[in-house]
Amino acid sequence: MKSKVALVRCNSYEAEEVKKAVARGLELIGGTQSFVSKGEKILLKVNLLVGEVPEKCVTTHPAVFKAVAEEFAAQGAVLLYGDSPGFGATGAAAKKAGIADVAETLNIEAADFKDGREVFYEAGVQNKKFHIANGVLDADGLISLPKMKTHGLERFTGGVKNQFGCVVGIRKGEFHVKLPDATDFAKMLVDLNSFIKPRLYVMDGVMAMEGNGPRGGTPLAMNVLLFSTDPIALDATACRMINLNPLFVPTTLVGAEAGAGNYKEEDIEIVGDALKDFICLDFNVERTPVKSIKKGKMVQFLNNRLVPKPYIIEEKCTQCGTCVHSCPVDGKAVNWLNNDKTKAPVYDYSKCIKCYCCQEMCPESAIYLKEPMIIKVGKMF
Numbered sequence: 314m315k316s317k318v319a320l321v322r323c324n325s326y327e328a329e330e331v332k333k334a335v336a337r338g339l340e341l342i343g344g345t346q347s348f349v350s351k352g353e354k355i356l357l358k359v360n361l362l363v364g365e366v367p368e369k370c371v372t373t374h375p376a377v378f379k380a381v382a383e384e385f386a387a388q389g390a391v392l393l394y395g396d397s398p399g400f401g402a403t404g405a406a407a408k409k410a411g412i413a414d415v416a417e418t419l420n421i422e423a424a425d426f427k428d429g430r431e432v433f434y435e436a437g438v439q440n441k442k443f444h445i446a447n448g449v450l451d452a453d454g455l456i457s458l459p460k461m462k463t464h465g466l467e468r469f470t471g472g473v474k475n476q477f478g479c480v481v482g483i484r485k486g487e488f489h490v491k492l493p494d495a496t497d498f499a500k501m502l503v504d505l506n507s508f509i510k511p512r513l514y515v516m517d518g519v520m521a522m523e524g525n526g527p528r529g530g531t532p533l534a535m536n537v538l539l540f541s542t543d544p545i546a547l548d549a550t551a552c553r554m555i556n557l558n559p560l561f562v563p564t565t566l567v568g569a570e571a572g573a574g575n576y577k578e579e580d581i582e583i584v585g586d587a588l589k590d591f592i593c594l595d596f597n598v599e600r601t602p603v604k605s606i607k608k609g610k611m612v613q614f615l616n617n618r619l620v621p622k623p624y625i626i627e628e629k630c631t632q633c634g635t636c637v638h639s640c641p642v643d644g645k646a647v648n649w650l651n652n653d654k655t656k657a658p659v660y661d662y663s664k665c666i667k668c669y670c671c672q673e674m675c676p677e678s679a680i681y682l683k684e685p686m687i688i689k690v691g692k693m694f
């Protein structure tokens with residue numbers, strides 16, 4: 314059976330325009346009433362990677378959150394919202410991103426994303442045990458509101474990746490250490506997503522992020538909202554918009570293999586506005602498959618020569634220490650040299666597992682991923 318993806322043009326975050334676009338998208342995808350019943354506790358899972366103002370395009374825009382919340386509240390759903398940021402507390406991140414103010418106006422409570430419980434997911438392929446936020450487990454259903462952005466490790470972060478924030482705090486770092494390979498990591502994300510099973514995804518692509526995402530990239534107007542119940546079809550369609558082969562995104566590749574959704578054009582029915590109207594051929598994203606990282610000494614030797622490494626642009630670095638704090642590796646693979654916090658931290662690549670948490674969290678876009686020379690030379694032939 315084909316998966317449906319609704320595309321709706323939305324040229325700004327002006328409240329009325331977003332409201333109309335969201336109402337149209339929800340109608341196209343089956344109607345708000347088909348996703349919730351009166352009195353159900355529904356969690357709106359926003360992307361709050363870190364506390365940033367909406368203009369930076371790191372987080373789900375509050376106007377999208379508001380419009381979706383109003384639609385579901387009108388159906389009698391009891392709404393909550395939340396996410397577990399990669400850095401800092403949920404409340405502070407939600408405040409800075411403008412989500413908390415909207416929630417307060419609409420009387421939407423913050424769900425518990427500080428503490429969680431261990432769950433066992435029998436059907437998991439890569440991972441069967443997760444430590445999930447209480448706010449997710451206590452809800453009757455979840456509506457996922459991802460942001461359209463590039464991502465250092467997975468190329469692109471959309472519908473599937475958004476649920477990683479359902480894993481509480483430090484537990485996220487443990488997955489990076491356990492699963493340094495992007496494909497293994499993607500398998501875990503697909504397991505996690507299949508366990509949580511959001512009822513619907515509404516992707517904020519009004520202003521997307523290209524380049525050094527998911528935090529330090531550049532905002533770019535894509536003027537679109539995407540709606541689907543199939544996260545693989547949703548992400549594959551977003552990839553086609555940014556001229557990226559969907560199979561270069563590990564979550565889409567392994568998600569399709571696992572039967573979590575459809576990625577082929579012929580298996581996706583686009584409704585609403587035409588896909589061709591949103592295609593951005595020169596969207597700044599890495600258009601190559603991710604390099605595999607496996608364990609073992611020889612393999613580690615090759616990894617260090619084949620897999621892109623994070624580098625710090627010293628002139629941009631403000632010595633804030635976020636990268637050091639974010640590194641999940643025991644003993645830290647990026648750290649202060651001789652504890653000198655007046656200079657940029659330095660890398661110990663022999664310890665680095667290339668999870669790119671440091672690049673993901675740097676507030677100054679001072680960390681970038683550099684391809685090894687051998688790969689650059691290879692691309693010339």
Ligand code: SF4
Nearest residue numbers: 630631633634636675
């Ligand atoms: S996170 Fe970025 S700005 Fe902060 S210390 Fe690391 S490189 Fe410098």
Ligand code: SF4
Nearest residue numbers: 640665666668669671
């Ligand atoms: S240095 Fe950066 S890429 Fe390497 S392990 Fe630490 S956070 Fe991950």
